[in-house]
Amino acid sequence: MMVTLRLNGTRRSVDADPQTPLLWAIRDIVGLTGTKFGCGIGACGACTVHMDGQAVRSCTTTLADAEGHDVVTIEGLSPDGAHPVQRAWEAHNVPQCGYCQPGQIMQAAALLKQTPHPTDQDIVAAMAGNICRCGTYLRIQAAIKSAAEAEK
Amino acid sequence: MTTIVNMSRRGVVKGIAGMTGLVLGFHVGSRILPFAAAATPTTFVPNVYLAIDETGLVTIVAHRSEMGTGIRTGLPMVLADELEADWTRVKVIQAQGDAKYGDQNTDGSRSVRQFYQPMRVAGASARQMLEAAAAHMWGVTVNDCRARNHMVVHVPTGRQVAFGDVAKVAATLEVPPDDRLELRFKPASERRYVGKPIPIVDLNDIVRGKAIYGIDVVLPGLKYASIERCPVYGGTISTFDATESLKVPGVEKVVAIPAAAIPSGFNPLGGIAVIASNTWAAQQGRERLKITWDFGANASHDSDAYRAQLEATAKQSGRVVRNQGSVDSALASAARRVSADYFVPYYAHAPMEVPTATANVAANKCEIWAPTQFPQGARATVAAVLGLPLDDVTVNVTLLGGGFGRKSKPDYVAEAAVLSRLVGAPVKVTWTREDEIRHDYYHAICAQHLEAGLAADGRATSWLHRTVFPAIESTFQPNITYGSSGELQQGVTDMPYAIENVRCENGPAAGQVRIGWYRSVYNIPHAFAVCSFADELAHAAGKDPVEYLRELLGQPRKLDFAAMHVDYPNYGASLDAYPVDTGRLRGVLDLVARNSEWGRPLPPRQGRGVAVHRSFLTYVAAIVHVAVGDDGQVAIPRIDVALDCGLVVNPDRVRAQFEGAAIMGISNALYSNISIKQGRIEQSNFSDYQVARTDITPQTHIHIVESSAPPGGVGEPGVPPIAPAICNAIFAATGRRIRALPVDPAALKAT
Numbered sequence: 011m012m013v014t015l016r017l018n019g020t021r022r023s024v025d026a027d028p029q030t031p032l033l034w035a036i037r038d039i040v041g042l043t044g045t046k047f048g049c050g051i052g053a054c055g056a057c058t059v060h061m062d063g064q065a066v067r068s069c070t071t072t073l074a075d076a077e078g079h080d081v082v083t084i085e086g087l088s089p090d091g092a093h094p095v096q097r098a099w100e101a102h103n104v105p106q107c108g109y110c111q112p113g114q115i116m117q118a119a120a121l122l123k124q125t126p127h128p129t130d131q132d133i134v135a136a137m138a139g140n141i142c143r144c145g146t147y148l149r150i151q152a153a154i155k156s157a158a159e160a161e162k
Numbered sequence: 163m164t165t166i167v168n169m170s171r172r173g174v175v176k177g178i179a180g181m182t183g184l185v186l187g188f189h190v191g192s193r194i195l196p197f198a199a200a201a202t203p204t205t206f207v208p209n210v211y212l213a214i215d216e217t218g219l220v221t222i223v224a225h226r227s228e229m230g231t232g233i234r235t236g237l238p239m240v241l242a243d244e245l246e247a248d249w250t251r252v253k254v255i256q257a258q259g260d261a262k263y264g265d266q267n268t269d270g271s272r273s274v275r276q277f278y279q280p281m282r283v284a285g286a287s288a289r290q291m292l293e294a295a296a297a298h299m300w301g302v303t304v305n306d307c308r309a310r311n312h313m314v315v316h317v318p319t320g321r322q323v324a325f326g327d328v329a330k331v332a333a334t335l336e337v338p339p340d341d342r343l344e345l346r347f348k349p350a351s352e353r354r355y356v357g358k359p360i361p362i363v364d365l366n367d368i369v370r371g372k373a374i375y376g377i378d379v380v381l382p383g384l385k386y387a388s389i390e391r392c393p394v395y396g397g398t399i400s401t402f403d404a405t406e407s408l409k410v411p412g413v414e415k416v417v418a419i420p421a422a423a424i425p426s427g428f429n430p431l432g433g434i435a436v437i438a439s440n441t442w443a444a445q446q447g448r449e450r451l452k453i454t455w456d457f458g459a460n461a462s463h464d465s466d467a468y469r470a471q472l473e474a475t476a477k478q479s480g481r482v483v484r485n486q487g488s489v490d491s492a493l494a495s496a497a498r499r500v501s502a503d504y505f506v507p508y509y510a511h512a513p514m515e516v517p518t519a520t521a522n523v524a525a526n527k528c529e530i531w532a533p534t535q536f537p538q539g540a541r542a543t544v545a546a547v548l549g550l551p552l553d554d555v556t557v558n559v560t561l562l563g564g565g566f567g568r569k570s571k572p573d574y575v576a577e578a579a580v581l582s583r584l585v586g587a588p589v590k591v592t593w594t595r596e597d598e599i600r601h602d603y604y605h606a607i608c609a610q611h612l613e614a615g616l617a618a619d620g621r622a623t624s625w626l627h628r629t630v631f632p633a634i635e636s637t638f639q640p641n642i643t644y645g646s647s648g649e650l651q652q653g654v655t656d657m658p659y660a661i662e663n664v665r666c667e668n669g670p671a672a673g674q675v676r677i678g679w680y681r682s683v684y685n686i687p688h689a690f691a692v693c694s695f696a697d698e699l700a701h702a703a704g705k706d707p708v709e710y711l712r713e714l715l716g717q718p719r720k721l722d723f724a725a726m727h728v729d730y731p732n733y734g735a736s737l738d739a740y741p742v743d744t745g746r747l748r749g750v751l752d753l754v755a756r757n758s759e760w761g762r763p764l765p766p767r768q769g770r771g772v773a774v775h776r777s778f779l780t781y782v783a784a785i786v787h788v789a790v791g792d793d794g795q796v797a798i799p800r801i802d803v804a805l806d807c808g809l810v811v812n813p814d815r816v817r818a819q820f821e822g823a824a825i826m827g828i829s830n831a832l833y834s835n836i837s838i839k840q841g842r843i844e845q846s847n848f849s850d851y852q853v854a855r856t857d858i859t860p861q862t863h864i865h866i867v868e869s870s871a872p873p874g875g876v877g878e879p880g881v882p883p884i885a886p887a888i889c890n891a892i893f894a895a896t897g898r899r900i901r902a903l904p905v906d907p908a909a910l911k912a913t
Contacts, residue, residue, distance in 0.1 A: 026440075026442075027411060027412075027442075027443075030440075030442050031442060034440055034441050034442035035442075037378075037441070038386065038440035038441050038442070039440060041380065042371075043371075043374070043377075043378035043380070044370070044371020044372065045371070046375075046377070046514070046515070046563070047377060047441075047516070047592070048514050048515075048516075048595065048848075049595040049847050049848050050594060050595055050847070051595075051847055051848075051849060053847060053848040053849050054514070054595075054848050056514055083371065084370065084371030085370070085371050085372075091366060091369060091370040096369040096370065099369045100361070100365055100366065100369055103359075103361055103362070103365065103814055103818065105230075105362070105364075105365060105368045105369070106230030106231070106232070106818055106819075106822055107228075107229050107230030107513075107514070107515075107561070107562060107563050107564045107565075108230070108364060108368035108373055108561070108563075109375055109513075109514045109515045109561075109563025109564060110514045110563075111368050111369060112368075112369075112371040115369060133856075134856055134857050137856045138855050138856055138857045139855075140855075140856070141514065141848060141853060141855060142514070142825075142856075143512055143513055143514050143564050143566070143826075143853060144230045144514075144564060144822045144825075145821060145822030145823070145824065145825025145826055145854065146818070146821070146822060147825060147854075147855075147856040147859040148821055148859055148860075148861075148862050149818075149821070150856065151856065151859065
């Protein structure tokens with residue numbers, strides 16, 4: 011079956027079962043691999059994308075759920091990797107293995123869109139669903155604060 | 163001075179396509195090159211790690227796997243520094259698995275330790291050859307030519323030539339004027355990159371989602387596989403029915419992977435694989451499989467019963483692995499005796515990228531793309547499983563989405579190879595998170611019993627330590643029940659305290675699941691027990707724990723293992739270059755105590771704990787500040803870590819490793835636990851296998867000792883002291899002693 015999405019600003023028709031998780035449709039069918047698989051149950055945040063500007067877990071969002079909505083992946087967050095969150099991630103040398111970071115960045119970007127000047131509590135609340143097994147949390151928190159400052 | 167020998171006169175270069183240039187041979191490996199560029203006569207390729215083309219682009223081969231430590235940046239920094247290359251004109255490429263690079267098994271925190279010097283040699287020799295080529299070009303004496311930041315300069319005249327232009331000359335020179343070259347290394351004061359916080363080479367790709375991990379590999383005609391494996395280690399398939407699976411749209415085939423006999427080592431566990439046009443379809447098809455299993459010998463494994471058995475064993479005498487003085491008589495005559503039992507459970511690795519690999523078997527050759535810590539091991543395993551010669555197996559190494567020891571075992575790589583042959587197409591195997599949690603090579607469960615005798619003044623006069631755990635070798639060989647010297651060196655036989663009477667023992671335990679290396683390995687349970695027990699002794703003696711640790715460490719000295727009748731492998735390093743030096747332990751203890759507000763008063767139900775431990779040749783001390791809620795929940799406002807790892811290549815990545823190790827130590831201490839009933843793992847995913855999240859993150863301060871000592875490990879040594887320091891802090895906060903992990907908040911409720 012064909013399902014039509016707006017993905018990173020472009021209309022895409024995806025030939026797949028509408029119950030396919032958005033994650034696997036994006037990765038295996040569309041071929042954008044920046045969005046990562048981590049758990050499949052919405053418990054780790056590695057697969058986070060934006061749907062109409064909100065952070066969602068693409069592993070528990072079906073193609074049917076996403077139909078007709080604006081979906082943005084890490085590849086579409088900025089044309090050149092210069093979104094304030096991406097710049098802050100580089101300035102703080104956040105990534106270790108880097109695998110979870112697209113999901114972390116998408117989660118952080120959604121937070122700052124909604125709450126441009128988050129408190130420490132806001133940051134912890136927004137980011138607690140995103141696991142980093144390398145343990146880069148300290149730098150993630152610092153980078154989010156820097157990105158918020160940069161936008162003031 | 164290291165002498166390097168020009169090998170080109172000896173015919174070594176024969177067979178290297180298009181190679182006409184200078185070829186130096188030295189102990190870091192042979193000279194057969196991965197570079198396509200090497201085929202052009204204008205590219206200067208002095209060794210397996212380096213090529214410089216006529217545009218001046220310097221290509222450096224990273225032969226160790228990148229799983230987050232920054233090694234793919236760190237070792238090339240060392241080479242580029244000695245080469246006098248401009249880092250902005252360096253490109254790093256990843257090596258395939260091949261013995262010509264030397265050891266590629268990226269584990270044991272040893273990449274910098276083992277390859278710092280070979281990288282310096284590779285850089286310095288190439289630099290000197292460029293200088294020689296410039297001298298040849300100009301007809302001047304080589305001693306007047308010096309490489310500086312991607313140029314060679316003729317010092318008396320100031321004349322310069324760019325690396326690209328001189329590389330072209332170096333590549334066409336028949337033979338250097340002398341077949342021996344005395345290497346000159348740069349003095350430390352002239353280093354451009356070593357010791358500087360250089361960002362990792364993959365940083366920009368990572369933040370844009372462009373970095374390629376194993377799970378991201380795509381080939382034309384790729385099929386996707388999901389494998390149902392027996393829930394019990396060693397079980398086999400009795401019957402299966404794939405009728406319903408094959409009805410799932412996208413599912414193409416269902417095939418069986420034969421189970422390896424146990425212990426299965428690096429071989430595939432076996433199972434039923436569903437092959438489909440995408441991952442989701444494969445997983446859906448897999449859910450519809452009907453399989454009856456013969457669960458085999460481990461179907462009665464129960465981790466609670468097993469724990470009780472290990473604890474009972476730890477109460478009895480074991481095999482003596484270290485012995486000094488007379489522990490029994492000293493214990494009998496002690497003014498005070500203290501004893502305690504400690505327990506650490508099984509853990510799963512849970513790297514964020516699950517095990518995954520892509521294989522293409524065609525024309526009786528196999529090409530692999532995999533996130534592997536051990537490319538040569540993956541190659542050998544695939545060759546053995548497919549019955550192919552090693553030369554017909556190629557292993558391409560992607561970035562790893564975390565490793566922590568899991569990806570040093572190539573079972574998942576062999577699965578992809580077997581499936582590609584069975585299916586006749588390229589196949590990507592991707593484990594689910596449930597697969598990863600339930601079919602891991604688990605961190606060893608461990609029970610320990612400690613006893614000490616104290617003199618009337620509180621001084622420790624005797625120390626008895628028994629440890630019981632399934633050995634990693636039990637995953638590879640039958641009938642292994644005792645730990646190896648390499649396992650017992652990790653916090654048992656190297657106990658650093660100055661105590662007159664010491665006996666360490668190891669009791670037997672048979673492995674009933676796959677046991678494997680997990681970041682810092684047996685140092686986790688052993689440091690937990692030893693550093694907790696030291697704290698218990700301090701409290702028994704009525705002394706400040708930091709002060710008591712200073713007394714325990716005693717006068718600075720190097721442990722004399724021969725005198726203690728200890729077989730001490732020292733992580734494969736020489737004890738001359740890397741002694742166990744209690745003075746350096748004291749150094750990190752003092753450094754962390756000075757910087758952590760140790761001794762400053764805290765509110766009720768808050769406390770600080772300390773632990774100090776050497777592992778992987780690096781000395782680490784941690785002080786943790788905890789706040790225990792009335793509900794028993796533990797918060798960690800602050801962690802201070804001091805470390806002495808000798809020479810530091812990239813201080814920012816060293817800090818990052820210790821920041822991350824603190825988080826992994828918190829996971830081990832507070833959250834993670836694998837339990838087993840009827841041979842089946844009870845946990846399944848991050849919902850019930852808990853790891854630290856951002857909410858527990860402490861303010862973390864890393865204090866690095868400046869040192870020019872030979873480089874030690876960095877990836878692992880930060881983990882072991884964290885859990886005992888947390889539990890010692892909990893004792894300071896609440897008076898409750900934690901002797902089993904993970905911490906049970908119910909035991910810490912305010913009464």
